[in-house]
Amino acid sequence: MPETASTTRAPAALLPSLAPLLREWLPRQRWFAGKGRPVTGFSLVSATELLPLDGTGPGLLHLLVRVEQPDHTARPAPDCYQLLLGVRTAVPPRLGPAMIGRVRQGPLAGRAVYEGLCDPRLADLLLERLRTPGSLGPLRFEGTADLPAALAPRLLDREQSNSSLVYGDAYILKIFRRIGPGANPDLELPLALTGAGCRRVPAPVAWFETGEGPQASTLGVLQPYLRGSRDGWRLALEALAAGREFTAEAHALGRATAEVHTALAAALPTRSLRGAGTSELVAAMVERLETAAQAVPALVPYVPGLRKVFEAAAGPDVPAGGWRAQRVHGDLHLGQTLCTADGAWSVIDFEGEPAQPLAERCRPHPPVRDVAGMLRSFDYAARTHQPWNAAWAARCRDAYCAGYAEASGTDPRSEPALLRAYETDKAVYEVVYEARHRPDWLPVPMAAIQRLSGRS
C-alpha cells in the first residue's frame, strides 16, 4: 500500500467534507475492526474516481483511508480501510438503506453518498474493470480468464469481515475492507493451491490491487460462485435441530482439510519448529493470552491454568525433529466450508484471523492449528443448540480427526499436547472476538476456557 497519499482525478479535498459522514457510518459496519474506540480523524492514502463525480450520473469513488483512533498502540499505524462510495444528486428509494449521508460542504456539497456496492450500476462497473485488466491511477486490475459481461450483481448481506458481491450466481467478488501491505493470503493461498492441483478451493480468476512489488496490497478477489452450496455451520445446526448425526460430514471435512494441508505443504515453504522455535510458539500463545485477559477480565482467573496448557506443547511430546510447520488456513471453522449439491466440500476464506497483522497471518504453523479451529467449531455448534449436546460434538470431533488421519497419514490426536494448546489459543481468540462483536455469544468460548484450563 502506498505510504504517501496518491490522488488520481478525485481531489484530496474531498476527504474533509466526507469525514463527518464517515465518522458516524464506519463504526457501525460489521467489518470495522476498531469498534469501541472513537474515530478521531482520517488521512487519505488514495482516491480514485472509478466513475466520474461530475454530476452527470452516479459516481463511484474508491477510497483508501487511514482511520485515526486513540490507543492504536497494538498496531504500528492506524488501520487503512477500502471504501467504495456511490455519489448521486438524488438516491432512489431502493438505495435508501445504503445511504451514508448528504455532504454539507466542499466539492460534493449537496450530493448524497452511499454504500456503492449496493448499487447494481456501480457493482457492474467493478466487474467490467476486472474483465479488462489494466491500471486506473493507483489501482491495478488483473485477470486470468475471459469473464462474461453483464452478470446481475447482488451484495451478500450477511455479517462478514469483508464485503462480497455475487454476479449472476456465477462469480463472487470479495472486497477486502481492512487493507495492509502485501498480498492477502486469501489470494495467495488459493492461487498456490489451485496451482498445485488441489480442487478444494474455488480458483481465483481475477483480482485487483494497489502498490508495487512485495508491498502490493490485494483489494479484491473474484472466484467462481459455488451455486447451491451450503456452509458447514448451517448444515451442522440443521443436523443438530433434527437430532441427526454429523459424523459423515465431519469425516469428509477432515479429509478435505488434510488435502488442503498436503497441497499447501507441497506448494509453499515448510519448516521445522524445535528448540527456540517451540519456545517462541508457546511464548506467542502466552502473550496472546495476557493481552486477551487485559481486554476481557473474565479470563483472568483462568490464566495460570491456560499457561500450563501452552507450556505443555513444548514438553516431552515434541518429536525429535521438532514440529513441522507450514502455511495453514489460520481461521478454519464450519462457516469457512461449503458443501455443493454433490456432497463435495470446499474451503474458503484463507485470510486468517481478521484481527491479526498480515505478517502474523502468513506465519507457518503446525497444521493442527486448523484442526483445532474446526474442533472448536463443533463445540460451538453443540453449545449454541438447546439442549447442549456435548456427545454430538465429541463424535464429530472424532470423525473429523479420523477423516484427516485417513487422508494425510497423520492423526491429529497423536499430538494431544499441541492440539490442546492450539484449541486453547483459538478459544482465547474467540473470547476476544465475541466480547468485541457478539457479547451474547461470550459464554460459548468461556465454557471451553473453563474446560481447557482444568477448572471445570
Ligand SMILES: Nc1ncnc2c1ncn2[C@@H]1O[C@H](COP(=O)(O)OP(=O)(O)O)[C@@H](O)[C@H]1O
Ligand atoms: N466461492 C463461493 N461460492 C459460494 N458462496 C461463497 C463463496 N465464497 C464465499 N461464499 C459465501 O460468502 C460468505 C462470506 O465469504 P468469506 O470469504 O467467508 O468472507 P468474509 O471474510 O467476509 O467472512 C461465505 O460464508 C459464503 O456463504
Ligand SMILES: O=P(O)(O)O[C@H]1O[C@H](CO)[C@@H](O[C@H]2O[C@H](CO)[C@@H](O)[C@H](O)[C@H]2O)[C@H](O)[C@H]1O
Ligand atoms: O468473519 P470470519 O468468518 O473470517 O471469522 C470470524 O467470525 C466467525 C463468526 O462468524 C468466528 O467464528 C466463531 O463463531 C463460529 C460460529 O458463528 C464458529 O463456527 C467458530 O468456530 C468460532 O470461532 C471466527 O472466529 C472469526 O475469526
